[in-house]
Amino acid sequence: MRRPVLDAKRIVVKVGSSSLTTAAGGIDPERVSALVDALGEARKRGTEVVLVSSGAIAAGLAPLGLTKRPRALAAQQAAASVGQGLLVHRYTEELARHGLTAGQVLLTVDDVTRRSHYRNALATLGKLLELGVLPIVNENDTVATSEIRFGDNDRLAALVAHLVHADLLVLLSDVDGLYDAPPTTPGARRIEEVTALSELDGVVVGKAGKAGVGTGGMVTKLDAARIAVEAGIPVVLTSAEEAAAALAGESTGTLFHATGRRQRTRLLWLAHATEPAGSVTIDAGAVRALTDRGASLLAAGVTGASGGFHAGDPVDLVGPDGAVVARGLVAYDVDEIPQLVGRSSQELEADLGAAYAREVVHRDDLVLL
Ligand SMILES: Nc1ncnc2c1ncn2[C@@H]1O[C@H](COP(=O)(O)OP(=O)(O)O)[C@@H](O)[C@H]1O
Ligand SMILES: N[C@@H](CCC(=O)OP(=O)(O)O)C(=O)O
DSSP states (O other), rough: OOOOOTTOEEEEEOOOOOOOOOOBBOOOHHHHHHHHHHHHHHHHHTTTEEEEEOOOHHHHHGGGGSSOOOOOHHHHHHHHHHHHHHHHHHHHHHHHTTTTTTEEEEEOOOHSSSHEEEHHHHHHHHHHHTOOOEEEEOOOOOTTTTGGGOOOHHHHHHHHHHTTTTTTTEEEESSSSSSSSOSTTTTTOOOEEEGGGGGGGGOOOOSSSTTOOOOOHHHHHHHHHHHHTTTTTEEEEEEGHHHHHHHTTTTSEEEEOOOOOOOHHHHHHHHHHHOOOOEEEEEEHHHHHHHHHHBBGGGEEEEEEEEETTTEEEEEEEESOOEEEEEEEEESSSGSSSSTTTTOOHHHHHHHHHGGGOOOOOGGGEOOO
């Protein structure tokens, strides 16, 4: 089957820590240089490229005298703070050889789920591409807390691909594709194409290969592939060494064909990049209104709430049978919910003021799960 690479006008390329750094910690300049050559070639062919690069923490280890990824969040953040600058410096120098300019974009979960932040992220990436800049995206590790981290750049890359309306996502790792079992297993075979996600049912995935550098292993790559293909974006998973071949449309690695169609972008972030800060329980009528009519959640259908959420936080909407029906950005603090339960908007407005006539979750801020 023809590879979708050469038809792609805009590609998101994600590269993992293990492909950029040495086992001892620290940037491997030759590997960065080889990757940038591959990206430069793609740009020469007229393809727009967004790079999602891991490696900040790994790059910061050696300068801080550390030999492995620290476990404490603060220490990881310190390493990322040191490493991110070094990494982008390396990319900037290498891209300059190709006459290209690098632009750093550091994202947090909030940046892509809150409407105003999301618009900013989208506008900035759009402008950078329009200006011919090659955006280099990473998670803003130095400010993210464990609760509001993407945690892995594989998922971040899938969401960025969706955000910028990419035609293809290329995931580069230290392994040249998806194998039907961890590659160290005798007899493990590379899967060349995945046309339906059900084909992944028998695949055995293991943890990250190189101890201490990568984070998610194959599991997060498959999550990312799933998010992308279900949203209509094909994925090529291969090794960083194969980057040039993959970007030139050669058959390397594993190709995941798109299975779904494009969805509204911000809602995809809401479903995949947020952790709920609590839950709002709703009655059967509200479940039907949300699922059948795509309606907003009104106070009349709310039966209760739990958790420590504030207005603007993501919450799960839970039906009478305990099943999570949807995730949405709630418009009230958890303390305000009890006085709203089961009441009509008119009643609330008359009783508590015009501000209380608003929906509990607006349908634009809601995604069915
Ligand atoms: N079924 C599988 N197919 C391919 N690789 C696998 C599989 N199961 C586990 N792995 C491991 O996942 C590793 C890649 O994950 P990781 O080290 O997190 O990469 P990165 O740093 O590129 O994100 C590979 O080195 C491989 O050992
Ligand atoms: N944001 C972190 C990387 C997180 C991550 O997903 O790493 P990897 O599994 O190597 O892609 C960093 O730059 O160190």
